[in-house]
Amino acid sequence: MIFTGILMGFASLQPVWAHPMPNSVVLLNIHADRIDAELQIPLVELQSAWGHAVNDSSAGLVERLGPQLRDYLKSHIRPQSPDGRFWTVSVGDLTIHESQNPIVGVYRELTAQVQMVPPAGEDVRQFTFHYDAVLHQVRTHKILVSVRQDWAGGQLAEAEPAQVGEISLDIVNDRLLPLAVNLASGSTWTGFWSMVKLGTQHIAEGTDHLLFLLVLLLPAPLLVAGRRWGPFGGVGRGSIRLLQIVSAFTLGHSLTLLLGALGWVRLPGQPVEILIAVSILVSALHAMRPLFPGRETWVAAGFGLIHGLAFAGTLSNLQLDAGPMALSILGFNLGIELMQLLVILLTMPWLMLLSRTPTYTYVRNGGALLAGVAAIAWIVERLTERPNAVTHLLEAERTHVGWLLAGLALLAGWASWKNSRSASVKKPIL
Amino acid sequence: MIKRNISKAVVLSLLVFGSITVIESCKATDDSSTVTPSSASVSALTCSSVTYSASAVSGTTYTGTATVPYTGGNGMTYSAGSAISSTGVTGLTATLQAGTLASGAGNLTYAITGTPSGAGTATFALSFGGQSCSLALTVSSTSSGTTTTTNSSTITTALSATTSLSGSTVAQIVTLAEAFKATLSSSQVTTMQLTYTKANAQKWSNLPAALSARNGINLGVLSTTQLAAFRNLMQGLLALGVVNEGYDEMIGNLVADDYLVTIGGGSDYGAGNYYVSFLGTPSTTGLWAILFTGHHYTQPYTFNAGAFTGVTPAFRGTEPQAAVTAAGRTYQAFEQERVAFAAMLTGLSTAEQTTAKLSGTYSDLVLGPGQDGKFPSTKSGLQVSTLSTDKQALVLAAIKLYVNDLDATTAAGVLAKYTSELAGTYIAYSGTTAMATQNDYVRIDGPSVWIEFSYQGGIIIKNTPHSHSVWRDHTTDYGGN
Numbered sequence: 001m002i003f004t005g006i007l008m009g010f011a012s013l014q015p016v017w018a019h020p021m022p023n024s025v026v027l028l029n030i031h032a033d034r035i036d037a038e039l040q041i042p043l044v045e046l047q048s049a050w051g052h053a054v055n056d057s058s059a060g061l062v063e064r065l066g067p068q069l070r071d072y073l074k075s076h077i078r079p080q081s082p083d084g085r086f087w088t089v090s091v092g093d094l095t096i097h098e099s100q101n102p103i104v105g106v107y108r109e110l111t112a113q114v115q116m117v118p119p120a121g122e123d124v125r126q127f128t129f130h131y132d133a134v135l136h137q138v139r140t141h142k143i144l145v146s147v148r149q150d151w152a153g154g155q156l157a158e159a160e161p162a163q164v165g166e167i168s169l170d171i172v173n174d175r176l177l178p179l180a181v182n183l184a185s186g187s188t189w190t191g192f193w194s195m196v197k198l199g200t201q202h203i204a205e206g207t208d209h210l211l212f213l214l215v216l217l218l219p220a221p222l223l224v225a226g227r228r229w230g231p232f233g234g235v236g237r238g239s240i241r242l243l244q245i246v247s248a249f250t251l252g253h254s255l256t257l258l259l260g261a262l263g264w265v266r267l268p269g270q271p272v273e274i275l276i277a278v279s280i281l282v283s284a285l286h287a288m289r290p291l292f293p294g295r296e297t298w299v300a301a302g303f304g305l306i307h308g309l310a311f312a313g314t315l316s317n318l319q320l321d322a323g324p325m326a327l328s329i330l331g332f333n334l335g336i337e338l339m340q341l342l343v344i345l346l347t348m349p350w351l352m353l354l355s356r357t358p359t360y361t362y363v364r365n366g367g368a369l370l371a372g373v374a375a376i377a378w379i380v381e382r383l384t385e386r387p388n389a390v391t392h393l394l395e396a397e398r399t400h401v402g403w404l405l406a407g408l409a410l411l412a413g414w415a416s417w418k419n420s421r422s423a424s425v426k427k428p429i430l
Numbered sequence: 431m432i433k434r435n436i437s438k439a440v441v442l443s444l445l446v447f448g449s450i451t452v453i454e455s456c457k458a459t460d461d462s463s464t465v466t467p468s469s470a471s472v473s474a475l476t477c478s479s480v481t482y483s484a485s486a487v488s489g490t491t492y493t494g495t496a497t498v499p500y501t502g503g504n505g506m507t508y509s510a511g512s513a514i515s516s517t518g519v520t521g522l523t524a525t526l527q528a529g530t531l532a533s534g535a536g537n538l539t540y541a542i543t544g545t546p547s548g549a550g551t552a553t554f555a556l557s558f559g560g561q562s563c564s565l566a567l568t569v570s571s572t573s574s575g576t577t578t579t580t581n582s583s584t585i586t587t588a589l590s591a592t593t594s595l596s597g598s599t600v601a602q603i604v605t606l607a608e609a610f611k612a613t614l615s616s617s618q619v620t621t622m623q624l625t626y627t628k629a630n631a632q633k634w635s636n637l638p639a640a641l642s643a644r645n646g647i648n649l650g651v652l653s654t655t656q657l658a659a660f661r662n663l664m665q666g667l668l669a670l671g672v673v674n675e676g677y678d679e680m681i682g683n684l685v686a687d688d689y690l691v692t693i694g695g696g697s698d699y700g701a702g703n704y705y706v707s708f709l710g711t712p713s714t715t716g717l718w719a720i721l722f723t724g725h726h727y728t729q730p731y732t733f734n735a736g737a738f739t740g741v742t743p744a745f746r747g748t749e750p751q752a753a754v755t756a757a758g759r760t761y762q763a764f765e766q767e768r769v770a771f772a773a774m775l776t777g778l779s780t781a782e783q784t785t786a787k788l789s790g791t792y793s794d795l796v797l798g799p800g801q802d803g804k805f806p807s808t809k810s811g812l813q814v815s816t817l818s819t820d821k822q823a824l825v826l827a828a829i830k831l832y833v834n835d836l837d838a839t840t841a842a843g844v845l846a847k848y849t850s851e852l853a854g855t856y857i858a859y860s861g862t863t864a865m866a867t868q869n870d871y872v873r874i875d876g877p878s879v880w881i882e883f884s885y886q887g888g889i890i891i892k893n894t895p896h897s898h899s900v901w902r903d904h905t906t907d908y909g910g911n
Binding site: 021044045048049051052053056057059060063064065066067068102103104105137138139140141169171172173174 | 481483493494495497507527528529530532536537539541637641788790791792793794795796797801804805806807808810869886887889
């Protein structure tokens, strides 16, 4: 998902008139002490510049010419600090794959992972980028340079890459100029704060996480009567239950978020996403009929472990060093908790109020039913990897939660008023 | 729970095993490099498992690669080989490309080029690293693909009708323009008639309109009557009666684009996606322009105070470069230009070619769409004044294929200027002088004229080059505005 976002982002960066030949792309990931760059070089242009039939015979290219390709790239990538000293450049993974743009259709390109380290004491954020791979020979080639991630600058790989500039022939003077890179100064605070924002955004947009929590909390204020949900169990008891469930969920997802983000535990995305949908279904059923009364805390903790793995996916995609990663886990988790807390503060008073009235049976069952339908739709979507009518609707209605909340408040007010009236009418008869 | 433990154990053992294997294979590489063999060697070369990047056709230039598998490579680096000529079907050579052998199995790459002498099998005797084998390439008989056939669309049929119109004065053009405008509905006029701004004039491209939007009204929505009025206007602006030049070149360009629709280009291509617009109201007094622009054809005409003030930037190109037939006519809209450039360059002496040759490679035009006013401050290549009269005539012949697309009166004025400035004009090229292979590029840069021609990779027809070309004027692009 993140990957397609980046590709689409780049399609929109193409100049309006565009070039029938594909461009090179350089994506920078700014770390505290180095820059990791990903290069994407179309083979048709690389062949024109370097020969070796790299495009005509691209199968097994890395095995055939890996060392020569690395030498070639090293000699054409030379970042330079303001004091004149050149950086240390090393070329890592090389892969060949097919790419596509609407103008040239399908073409093959080389992707290279390059590490650029400034001399000791020099800033990674200010440098002159001498980059002329392909362009040293092919004068019509263009290289788009963008920052994909800059943690200390508050830019994360989730957003569209920010274009730094284009390296191309200065036609009028027939010369190649390096690109001056001057990134606005960053700070640990900026990086941390952007992670907090990412955490809140993740919950605000992650309908499934919210829904799980809300549905699990639906029966929390109630007592169990036999195999059914009974009457309201009191504000004190309800609040404690609520606190327990939320804390257990938080504990669970914090644990796997930490493990996942550090790369100690990793599960493929699809099963995790399916399990999350299943967790909603299970808690929806529980909200209708008590399946695990009194053990909600354990269930919340268990499902929290799964939700945490999904949160971790976001962080492990960021490819951060240990220091920023630790701060990111902290900030991201803080953002998640803040948003969770806000949602609970906005909804629980109304649910508490409602749970003292007979209307609550309908609210609880109705809410659980809707959540169950949504959960099944998500399970289907995540199994088939294709959206369906219900998930489309959920996506479209996500922005209308404000109305839902207002409706809930009104309903709670009306039901309580009606309840107190009937209570006061009944009293004299008793 | 037990199940999970078992799977964990399996994963763990796989990991351990995997890392041991990695260490082992690293060891193997280290061992072989400590032995330091004197040269690259393989234990077997399998010519029978070759794969070719393209198929070969008798009498047609072939450029491709052969990928030949080997086993038992010793990890050594090897340099490019010398050309091995084909036997059986002759005319081709295979040249080993430099590389590094794998420690074990891998592939060698041979570049194969030339023109096969006939149909049959071209055989190359390969020898590498102590092994040899015989490589066979099948050459098919002359393909019918050199002439492609298409049904003419209603648009090109309507536009191909001949008329006895002539109109070359600005007053006559204004009359024809007003006549075309009069056939349009009021909403169509709103679409077609725009105000003159530099931004409107610069809205052209070498991409299909679907990928780079144009202003104006597209031919696809015009009725037969409206198309006839458009035809009269363009026939008044362009030269008539010359095969593949002037108005005929424009039709050939549309026919070629119609062909692309049928071979995979889809509805983004075709004559219906070419746009005409008037920028400013046609008059014999004010500033206005006619802009006709589509995929491989853009031609502006700028008028001011009753005179032609500019006919550039004009874009020409075509895919396919080969001939296309429509309604009994065979068009090859942009072949004469390619041939004229080849004649101009191959006519030069070796020393002159060396001076004219650019060090860089050009896979596209330098001053294509969006690169307005960026003429190089210093001209590159060979100055025409240093050439003999007959070689100068070849330069002028190439220029004429652009200028003489216009109606005779307008063309004469422009040509007089370019001829008078010929001595101070430079020619330069990159690639080969034959203008027949991908990345062949040529440029004519004078005090006023700027013409570039790029023979570049195919888009709809992969692996077959096609032409892009731009004609600009240092001072009168967009009428000097």
